Amino acid sequence: MSYLVANMQKLKADNLVGLGNHDQRRTQNHKNTDIDVDRSALNYDLVAGRSNHFKTDIENYINEYKTSQR
Structure with missing residues (x-):
């Protein structure tokens, strides 16, 4: 079964780089061991x-x- 995950939180611009890396799975260490990177x-x-x-x-x-312009 498929499902959607949506997170809503306030972030600063500096946090977006790390969030993008996490979301696109650009790192090899994941907290969730169920992730199938293949x-x-x-x-x-x-x-x-x-x-x-x-x-x-x-x-x-x-x-x-x-x-x-503000």
Whole structure:
């Protein structure tokens, strides 16, 4: 059975690099021993046109849609 995991929390920009590495499984040490890294290539994003860098994607989104110069 498939399921979706969604986390909502406030983060600072510096935390986005580590979060992206964790989410894309760029490291070999995982707390969850049930992760099958051989099947990670089957993962896909629901948002088209994103790069694999959370911080860059979020900064681009903010700059594109911000309404003021503040």
